[in-house]
Amino acid sequence: MNHTYDVHLLPLSFKRKHLQSVIKLILMISLISVAFTKKVSADEVKPTGPDAQKIWDKTCSSCHGNSADIARNYLSVVDGQLQGPMHKTTFRKFLTNHYLSEMKADAIHSMLLTQATTKPxxxxxxxxxxxxxxxxxxxxxxxxxxxxxxxxxxxxxxxxxxxxxxxxxxxxxxxxxxxxxxxxxxxxxxxxx
Ligand code: HEC
Ligand code: HEC
Structure with a gap:
């Protein structure tokens, strides 16, 4: 769809008068969206939070039980990378396709990594x-x-x-x-x- 369509319909005088405020508005919107994206990605890289455990308990525990047990007994860390018994180099991708959105998969991934490397x-x-x-x-x-x-x-x-x-x-x-x-x-x- 072409979004410039509406602008072409406006009278020239209106365009001139409002061009500055439109530019200001666009600047503001892009600043806000930059700030918003920053905030979201800050959440994304947040390591293990209480959220990951909550997500696990709600979405995963019915099939897998305790996350720390799974991490310690079934997952391994190879060159700093978490691997499953079946999904080795594709483990991270597997998580996203397995009952999780990208952002939640990040949280779960870092929680499992921590739990896999923490001694009981x-x-x-x-x-x-x-x-x-x-x-x-x-x-x-x-x-x-x-x-x-x-x-x-x-x-x-x-x-x-x-x-x-x-x-x-x-x-x-x-x-x-x-x-x-x-x-x-x-x-x-x-x-x-
Ligand atoms: C309905 C049951 C079910 C739920 C809910 C479930 N899983 Fe699984 N999960 C399975 C089954 C079955 C397998 C083994 C088959 C496979 O690899 O797809 C598995 C495999 C795994 C593995 C091992 C992967 C490997 O390399 O072998 C991990 C880790 C895992 N699940 C994590 C999770 C997480 C995290 C959640 C919650 C977001 C979750 N599972 C929710 C059934 C479930
Ligand atoms: C410094 C050594 C030491 C450490 C560390 C230790 N224990 Fe003990 N524990 C003992 C000794 C000695 C006994 C038996 C004698 C007694 O205290 O009555 C014992 C007895 C026990 C018993 C009773 C066994 C029976 O036959 O009824 C339990 C349960 C127990 N320990 C649990 C733990 C747990 C859980 C931990 C870790 C948090 C732990 N212990 C750490 C020395 C230790």
Whole structure:
């Protein structure tokens, strides 16, 4: 469509009188749109924000579960590039075609990259004294009514953890969750047999 069409229809005097304000207006609009584009691209390069986790929880978790687990266990970082088990060099492109717009894919991508390269907290904070989480759970805990208990002591693991290593309440929650999920992975298949 030709947008100069309307301008040609205007009388010459009107054109002259208003030419300056039209130019000013066009300048203003282009300045605003430049500012707007800048703002959008600033959002785009923003690394992991709470948004990425929200998007994941809303759009991806129903099929894939926990994003950090997926990132650590299934994705790898090769020369700084995130790769999936199936989509290696095309991983970034795959994300955009997989339930995500370009901008959301950027956010999810940097979140997964961070999570893929962050060591699990258990490994950092606990495994110097305990074995791997899986071995620790297998050797030391049982599931009773869905809750972890010490195999030897029989006391709920949460009670123990609340007095162990000066852990804060949110840390106790975090590690109880990690260990309990591990407990479910190990013991539920055995119960189902
Ligand atoms: C309806 C279920 C479903 C939803 C929702 C879903 N996915 Fe997937 N996803 C799959 C399936 C199936 C595969 C494996 C087949 C494939 O590669 O397309 C997969 C594969 C993947 C992979 C591995 C790619 C590789 O290299 O193998 C990643 C990473 C991934 N999805 C991320 C996401 C993200 C991020 C979201 C949310 C925006 C999401 N998925 C939403 C079903 C889903
Ligand atoms: C500096 C060594 C050390 C670190 C680090 C450590 N623990 Fe322990 N932990 C122990 C020792 C020693 C015991 C057993 C003796 C006791 O304290 O009663 C134990 C016992 C436990 C038990 C009870 C086991 C049972 O048989 O009931 C749990 C649960 C536990 N630790 C969890 C953790 C978690 C989770 C972390 C990481 C946040 C951690 N520990 C970090 C030394 C450590």
């Amino acid at each position: 907290r258990y490994e950092v904070e606990c495994s110097s004294c305990h074995k791997s989480a899986a071995d620790f759970v297998r050797e030391s805990f049982v599931l009773r009514k869905g809750l972890l208990h010490g195999k030897k002591s029989g006391t709920p693991t949460r009670y123990f953890l609340e007095k162990h290593r000066d852990l804060k309440k949110e840390d106790v929650d975090f590690f109880m969750n990690e260990l309990t999920v591990m407990g479910y992975k190990i013991y539920l298949p055995q119960l189902a047999r």
